[in-house]
Amino acid sequence: MKISVSKLIANRSNALKSTGPRSEVGKRRSAVNSKKHGLNSLLMSADSEVGEEFSLLVSDAIRLGYSEQDARAVVATLQLGRAVIDAKHHAYQDKPESEKVEALTRPEWIRSVRDTQIPESQMRESDIRWVGNVMFKQGQQDHDPVSQLVVKIEEHRKLMRYEQRAVNQIRKAARIKK
């Protein structure tokens, strides 16, 4: 189901009145709103991930002949590598149909915004045009296979440096120290 313009405008208008989260849970949740993939923090502290799987892999590494310290290091770098892989696959997923903006023409969008705005939003003509333009551009992008592919490629280009660091760290950590 595509989001209607009136709902979109009402949501935006209500959001502008908001003073932010009040509960502790809400504050914690909104603190990570801008977090994209968390790879930077993983790169900063490569041994922060601890879990059952981590312990199993560390035991396996020790069985192979790594010291406990080296085993922990190599497994931590592998987890970083896996996080990068997850981020890459996530970035390459197609946008769900329900989240796509309808492909109307620019005048159709502007008319639609004008016709469906709620009185509380008190939008000026310039705002209506701006919202109409934004919706038009998004609609075009959501229905243009070239743009969709370009977005995916760009996301992977941005992830490339994390990928490089992760794999270099894996190689370095996997070496047996004499």
Add this chain to the structure above:
Amino acid sequence: MTDSKSPPQSGYEGSPDYQQHLSKVMADYDHPTGLIGELVAQLADAFWWINVYRRDKEQIVIAQMTKILTDASVYVSRDEARWLETAEALSALVAGRGLENDAANLIEDLMVQGQHNLASLRSEAVSRVLTKIDTLDRLIDRQFKNIKLLMQAIESARFAPELHKKLQLEVEQLELQIQKAHEDQRLEVDRQ
């Protein structure tokens, strides 16, 4: 992290194509588990992305060619079914496959409207997405580097037990040499 014996997962790891690819690479490495299993799984992922990027390099050109043609045509540009039909026909044409009558007529009409032939259309499309093709080439190159480094890491982990044994033997040998040197020294002192 992936283990060849782990239950089916959601997301990309649950995709049948990805699973099939992963199983094939795991089989090539004799189904390793644990640390080496995870290293091989990450290696398989690098191979997976090479295939995806190679496919996308072709796809982005075809999509751009379709966009150029359909933008020139009023009746196709907002019709997604016709868009797909055009893209499929162009893809077949670029691959050198024959077209059925309807598809051939559609392409011919669009080419005439846009004043293109296949070569000029392809070259215009490539020029428009050249930077993205370059990025895809860099991404493919990155995967090859990843493969090289991960293979080295797998070799290190595979030969870790042997290397560990070798190091132990070297240490034992050194200890024996020292013991022997002490013994020889003691015998020499006794003799003197």
